[in-house]
Every structure is written in C-alpha cells, then in structure tokens.
Amino acid sequence: MTELDATEPGPALTSDTIVDARREIKRCPECSQRYGPDARFCPFDGSELHAQSYDPAGDSLLGAVIDDRYEVCAVLGEGGMGTVYKVRHVSLERMFAMKVLRSDLAKDADLAARFTQEARATASIKHPTVVQITDFGRLPDGVPYFVMELLIGQPLSVVLKSRAPLPHAIACQIVLKIAAGLGAAHEVGIVHRDLKPENVFLVGRSTESQVPDDVRVVDFGAAKVMGSSRVTKTGIVFGTPHFMSPEQASGSVVDHRADIYALGVIMYELFTGRVPFEADTYMGVLTQHMFVQPAPPSTVSPHAKDIGRLEEVILRALEKKPEARFASMEALAAAIRHSMRVEASGDVRFAQPTPSSAPPPRPSSAPPSVAPPPLRSPPGWMLGAAAGGVLAVAIVAVWAQRQPAPSRDAEPPAASETSAQGTISPPQAASTGPSAGPSAVASAPAATPGTSSAAPPPPASASAATPPPRRTVRPPPPPPPKVTDPEFVDPWKKNRP
Secondary structure, three states: OOOOOOOOOOOOOOOOOOOOOOOOEEEOOOOOOEEOOOOOEOOOOOOEOEEEOOOHHHOOOOOOEEOOOEEEEEEEEEOOOEEEEEEEEOOOOEEEEEEEEOHHHHOOHHHHHHHHHHHHHHHOOOOOOEOOEEEEEEOOOOOEEEEEEOOOEEEHHHHHHHHOOOOHHHHHHHHHHHHHHHHHHHHOOOOOOOOOHHHEEEEOOOEOOEOOOEEEEOOOOHHHHHHOOOOOOOOOOOOOHHHOOHHHHOOOOOOOHHHHHHHHHHHHHHHHOOOOOOOOOHHHHHHHHHHOOOOOHHHOOHHHOOOOOHHHHHHHHOOOOHHHOOOOHHHHHHHHHHHEEEOOOOOEEEOOOOOOOOOOOOOOOOOOOOOOOOOOOOOHHHHHHHHHHHHHHHHHHHHHHHOOOOOOOOOOOOOOEEEOOEEEOOOOOOOOOOOOOOOOOOOOOOOOOOOOOOOOOOOOOOOOOOOOOOOOOOOOOOOOOOOOOOOOOOOOHHHOO
C-alpha cells in the first residue's frame, strides 16, 4: 500500500464533504451542486449524485488576496456548504485552509450569520483532535469565511475505500481519538450532527500496520447551519443518511447522543468494511435507521468474528432510542477500553462476550413479546370474606336437607291469601262415600287479578271443616305434589296454561 507523502498537502483537507480537486467529483442533477467522490446522495434534495470531472482553474478567487492577509493559492475541495482553499498568510508566511460559504447560500442573511456563529463555537473547543479555527472575515461581496489549520494527510473515507476493514489496533486508536475530541465538544454544548468518515482526517503518514500520527474532526455544526436552509428540499433532512441517527432522520430533537450513534456507524464500518444500512434511495437508508435492527458485525464480516465484547459496544451505540445508548462519549470510550487488551506486540485482544448477552436476532416484523405481570397474593381480608361465604353456603345447605319433604299421598294444603284484589282459597278435598265416584273432588278456578271472588261453598256431602285463619302476608304455596292415585285430582290443573 502506498504511503502518504507528508511533505505535500494532501487532497481535500477539511469540508463537510471534502473533495480532492484533482480527482473526480459528484454532482447533483437537480441542484447542480458538487460533492466529494465518496458522496452518494445530495443532502439538500436527496437525489442520487452523478460522477463528473472538476476543473477548478476558473475559480475567480484564485490569486486574490483576502483582507490584505490571505493569498488564495489553490482549490482544495468543494462541498455542500462551500469551497475550501489553500491560502498563504502574507505576514506569517504560513499556509492555512480557508472555507468560504457558497455564494447562493450567503444571500440568506440568517444562514450566513449562523455559519460564522458555528465557526466561532468550534473555535472555543480546545482539544488536539478538533481542527483549530484561527480567523474569521468576509469577502468584498459580503460572503463569510473562516480560516483553520492546514492538514496534511487523508480523510478516513479515502482510507476505508482503499483498505477497509482496518486492523483492530488501528481502528481502536482512531475511534478512541474521535471519542475524545467529540467529548470535549459536548462539554461546551456543541454537537457535531454530521459525523462521518469524510469529516475525520488522518494526519501524517499512515500504513496498513501503522497508526496515523494524529486524528482531526472537522466541520462541527454544518448540519445545524444547513438544516434550516431554504435551499433544502421540503421533507429532506440535511445530512449524510448512512451516518444519521434515528431521531435526526425523523426530524426529532437531537442532542450529543446522535454523535454517539454516528460514531457507532463508523465503528461498524471500520471493523466490517461496510455500513450497517444501505439502500437505493436517500429515504430508504433513513427508514432502515429508524426501524431496522443492524446485523451483528460478527455475522457480516469474517474480520469481525473475534471482536468479542466490542460487538456489544458497537450494537449499544447503535440503539434506536437515545436513552438506550451510552450516556456520554467518555462512557463509550471506557467501554471500548474495557473490552480490549493491548499486548506487548501491539496486537489487540478482545474480551469474550458476556454470558448473559447474545447477539440480537435479525430484524423481524413481529412485535416484541411481553411477559405477563407476576401474580400477587390476595389481601387477607379477601381470604376471610371468601371463607365466610363458603361457611354460609354450607350452613344453608345443611338446613335445607333437614327440612321434611312433602308427602306424595297427602292432600294439597289449604291455602288462602288476602290481597287488595280479594281472597283466594284453594278448594278442599271432600269426604267420599259409596256413591262418590272417582271425581268426587271439585276444584275452584283461581281469581283473576282485578276482580273479587270467593271460593265456592263445598258440596252438601263435604265435611264442614273450619278454614285456617287468614294471614296478611304469606309466601306463595309450594308446587303441588305429583298425584298418581286416581282418587285424587289436581285442583290447579284447570288454571295451568
């Protein structure tokens, strides 16, 4: 593998989508904006980009001196926000990089002010992994710019394109340095929002077996500045879809945990050589970030089969819900260090996965199962009430069994009832003699509600029995016994329906 030449300025040094001016670029067929060779979709309208050659020789700023301090020497790259130039400070005789906002975006006064504000905020981050911003200003036509250190090396995207996945030792060192720089930014309240390999720069020489001299994270706040731009197509979330967190993809509130998710995607690509989600359209990628679980790295690439507990760290950083991820970059870095061990030879060995954790299953459309709630013992008062009810039922059953059963051969008892409609007296059985036939007992019809009637007098041959005393309230008579003797007839038979 060819080593990088640290004596010559590398290709694109810093940009939200850095472009090497000496190589092919990508252009959006809808808005005609130019992007780096690794970009696939336009962040403004989601269109798929087309490859195209780029000749910066006609740029009007080449050879100009800006604010009597910076001589524009060359075009380093061009991205969604603007163009990056190589400039020379005429007094210090030092080389710097200057980023100039796109002229069409500069017409939006609010956006131009946010561009400068975010650059000032980035300048407040004091960490060796964060690119240093040294100056601000405006061109004669009012377009804002800022000046930063000139970096010599390659973007991580170029390295991944040529030799991914990277050796474990190099990949871990890169991730730990990125986490340190982002942690420093989060401490001062700055969220990157567009972390991706194009915005991670490997400074100095780097080979297949050698860790780069240093790492720089560039273009903080670019997505925040451009997200509210009027040139962004309605329904499109500004940013790079392959590294966008679910909450950012859905337009929800974004905090520092979106950067943790993006770093998880970078880790996934470092150890497997591919991103967790890919699709043919911009929205297709975002949809997977929101709803599809990533496949465990060990199932995607043989290179990741021995990363052990680090796989758990990567998958936790890629959790859909922000609260399920690591709470901070410091916690993520601590988990990485806890999962690895650097041997004397420089090789990295990873701890075995925790026994209680297994790689998550592949995506499924079935809803997650929910365990039923545990059963709880009923209170003591409920047990007492239930026991009392059982005892009462038992007493009633015993009492009912001890009651004498009505005789099948006995006459129906005489009954009388006094009501507001009149008196109802069932007929009495008559005494039978030799001349009495099988139907010697007469029956009287029951009184109809609303009429007053009295029981007919018994026949002359019937015994004159004194009727029982009348009672005001009496329960209804029991059902008549079943009569099988032909000498008896059912007095209620006539009144049954």
